[in-house]
Amino acid sequence: MLRLRLLTWDVKDTLLRLRWPVGESYAAEARAHGLQLQPPALSQAFREVYGAHGRRFPNYGRDQGLSSRQWWLSVTGQTFRLAGVRDDSIVTLMAENLYQDYCSAQNWEVLPGAGETLSQCRQRGFRMGVVSNFDNRLEKILSRCDLRHHFEFVLTSEAAGFAKPDRRIFEEALRLGGVPPGQAAHVGDDYTRDYRAARAVGMHSFLLRAAGQGEEPAVPPEHVLPTLSHLLTLIEKG
Template identity: 80%
Template sequence: MLRLRLLTWDVKDTLLRLRQPVGESYAAEARAHGVQVQPEMLSRSFREVYRAQSRHFPNYGRGQGLSSRQWWVDVVKQTFRLSGVHEDGVLTLMAENLYHDFCSAHNWEVLPGASETLSRCCQRGFHMGVVSNFDNRLENVLSQSNLWHHFEFVLTSEDTGFAKPDRRIFEKALRLSGVPPEQAAHVGDDYTRDYRAARAVGMHGFLLRTAGQGEEPAVPPEHVLPTLGHLLALIEKG
């Protein structure tokens, strides 16, 4: 059995996922303003804009004087512009509304087994924390999703100034909990940002790999979670 005292958790696509594709949410907002745009086009535009914005202004532009709110409003406006919507007044309204929509649980749903697994981990006495490349809306989203009470701390990349796979966000989690890395494990769905990054600081790692995902390199089967419900069995077996 692994002698673990701390479990840290990724959020997006580990505990929570979007209820519908981004393009669907954006298209619904556009319809409310009398603007017709295809969800598929918005999804494509969003992916392109998000990648470029992340490259030019990493970690929500925190190091370049932006707030995450400005960062996201800019992403939404550029997504609509790339999809053929250019009226500034409507763009500003839609961007503000969508930013606030994604502040709440309205656009997020809890992954199957997440609440039960978190409750069982708390009952076993683990210290629990979040380590997420999310902006400062995360605590609100977790509260509204009824997950916040499981955690002793929530570290976002915006708050700490370091985004996974930067080791410093994991080191901060270890300092906050007072637990040495060999007694800690991180649970997440991304090989590089979650699994490999946690192991680089000496923590254990569990990779959530849902059906249909590609095989990642060099992950022993005892570190792979087909579902969150497998976690405690793997900890006890390890």
Template identity: 75%
Template sequence: MLRLRLLTWDVKDTLLRLRQPVGLSYAAEAQAHGVQVQPEALGQSFRAAYRAQSRRFPNYGRAEGLSSRQWWVDVVKETFRLAGVHEDAVLSLMAENLYRDYCSAHNWELLPEAGETLSWCRQHGLHMGVVSNFDNRLESILVQCNLRHHFHFVLTSEAVGVAKPDPKIFRTALRLGGVLPEQAAHIGDDYSRDYRAAREVGMHSFLLRTPGQSTQPEVPPGHILPTLSHLLAVIEKG
């Protein structure tokens, strides 16, 4: 058995995923205000707005003194502007509503086996924490999705001030867990931000890769999780 004392987890697309594409959620919000916009157009404009905002103000603009709330409100407004909606009053209302909606379980669902896997790990005495490039809404989302009780700590990139793959966020997790790097493992779905970044600070790590997803050739097969439940066998066998 791997001599692990701490597991750290990514959240988005590892434990939780969006119930529906962003374009559909934004289109439904627009329709509630009498504005018709195609979900596909909103999906495209969201990706463009998000990329531009991330380049201009990395990590929710924390270093520039922005709040993550303002950061997201600006992204939502720009998404609708790029899709042809320009009425300021409606933009502000939709942005505030969507910011609030994405803080609730309404827009999030558990990945298959997430709850059972976390319960098994906790019952087997493993301490657990979250290491996520998320804003400060994550605590509330985890509570509403009935996951928060599994974790001893929740680290977001907004709170720490750096985002994965920066080693500081992983070292902060190790300090909070009171363990050496070799006593900890990180689980996530992103090769560079999760798998490789954790290994670079000396932790074990596992890459969640559902069948059909491409995998980096340098990831050994034993480090790949086709489903979350595969982690249990890896820990017991390791």
């Protein structure tokens, strides 16, 4: 059995996922303002803008003096402009509305097994924290989805100043958790940002990967979670 004291968790697509594709949510907001935009076109525009913005202003532009709110309003506004919306006042209003909407539970759903697994881990005495490339809305989102109470700390890349896979965000999580790396494990769905990055600082890690998601050659099967419900079994076997 692994002698673990701290479990850290990724959030998006590990504990929570979006209820609807981004294009559908953006199209619904546009309809509320009398605009007919196609979800696939909005999804494509979002991917382009999000990617370009992330490269130009990494980690929500924190080091360039932006707030995550400014960063997201710019991404959302440019997405609508790229999709053909010309009225700046409507673009601004839609961007504000969506920024607020994505902070509510209506846009997020808890992944199957997440709540039960977190409860069981707490019952076993593990200390728990979040390590997520997310902005400062995450505390509120976790609270509204009834998950916040499971965690001693919520460490976002915006607050830390570093985004996964930067080792410094994991080092900060270990400091907050008060344990050495060998007594901690990270759970996430991304091979590079979660699985490999945590191991690079000496932590254990588990990769959440549903069947058919593709194989990463460097992941032993005992580190792969087909569902979150497999976690405690793997820890006890480890």
